[in-house]
Amino acid sequence: MDLSEQRYLSRCGKSYQLPNMTGGVAILPVSGGADSSYLAILLHQLFPAVDFRMVFTDTGTPDNPVEDPGVYETLDKLEEFLGKKVERLIPEKGLFEIIDQFGGYLPDSRSRYCTRILKKVPFEKWLQQFAGLQKYMFVGIRSDESGRVAFSLDEVETVMPFVDMGLTREDIFAGLQRTIGVPRMYEGRTRSGCTVCPFQRRAEHVYLLQRKPIEFLKGERYEKLSDNDLARWEEAIPLWKDTGSSANWLTLPKPEEGEIEGKRASRAPDLFGARIYVGAEFFMDGFPGMGEFCWHQRVVSVAPTLHHLKDQLDDRYQHLLSTSEVYQMSPDDVRRNARFAIYVIELPSAVFDPEGPKDQAFTWTQGWAYKQLRHIVSWVTRALHAEGERQSANRKVRSELSVLAEWRDNSAETLRQAKEELGAVVNSQWYRANENEREMTEEEELSYLPCPMCSL
Structure with a gap:
């Protein structure tokens, strides 16, 4: 000691x-x-x-x-x-x-x-x-x-x-x-307990899907949904599997500067019939004289409104600050290197339907179903990976004999090989998360408050 x-x-x-x-x-x-x-x-x-x-x-x-x-x-x-x-x-x-x-x-x-x-x-x-x-x-x-x-x-x-x-x-x-x-x-969790605890936040369910999909599917099988709702939420094919390229989880696009306007990702008037807000996290680092690089990135959560997504990213940032050790970082490392991005993703309504159950349903979280969340995350991840490949394909290179030129050409080929819809990133921005803990609404407190006996 x-x-x-x-x-x-x-x-x-x-x-x-x-x-x-x-x-x-x-x-x-x-x-x-x-x-x-x-x-x-x-x-x-x-x-x-x-x-x-x-x-x-x-x-x-x-x-x-x-x-x-x-x-x-x-x-x-x-x-x-x-x-x-x-x-x-x-x-x-x-x-x-x-x-x-x-x-x-x-x-x-x-x-x-x-x-x-x-x-x-x-x-x-x-x-x-x-x-x-x-x-x-x-x-x-x-x-x-x-x-x-x-x-x-x-x-x-x-x-x-x-x-x-x-x-x-x-x-x-x-x-x-x-x-x-x-x-x-x-x-990815804010407390201990069952992997499918109904009092988890949406970001925790996204983490469960990404890191422990078998446990996620165990919970999904117990939800009761109509055939009509189940048919609305088909899972997207990962971009790497659709195109035959290597699986690469470091292809999320870097956001553009500027604010995302509007309070709700409403339906678009054209053939792209569904939009949703998506939050992602990036962990950056660098060495003197070598520039900055990204060593971790993932989709954190999704929401139909910008306000709710920002709340989730604020919660995530505060959680990272208090649990920085699990990523081998200090709180100051998190403040310096963790970044958050917000995107508006747009996909054809023929394949993408982010709305909750329309018929009577019994789900772990009221208004949200596991299969619905799996549907949303799979499609927005595919759309973001495609946008990352577009950025790579449009990269300016100094030499056609460089590895950067090879990466550019591989990205362009990946996009050409895609057979399913890719969607679009309508808007994006970096988001400076709030370090100060916010006051939850009464509805949130009821949704996330664990039973005292669950500390046993």
């Missing part, structure tokens, strides 16, 4: 004292996420003589896992760092089996039966071993989470050390960086 860590613990120890737990039991639910993991580390460091009982309540089974793989990686790291086991409660039937029992009816904000059956009931059953004893449950609610609430159980006193210490999200992630590291799942 270095000197800075010792000083940090000394400050925390002076500002926080445990309740009098004589004759009681100290319980530490851990979810494999950032808050509960760092709370376990901090309390064990501050109070090594206390026998904290760590417990994790799984929502999947070994044969059919549901939690993000990063959850289990973090639990393993936590056990190794503390030299102590986390008690893992494994259900006989996981989330998807429970959904089958409910006739395929998906959980949502009005019916969180998944939490009750897979989290609350097993946890209460585990607590029965301490019947008659006062129980002190330590939960990782931070001081900057005004909208998040804890839960109450009989004979259980809920304790929130982060609130008492005044620790925020920034403090928790800094603490993880000093100890077991920020969980890898925070590349």
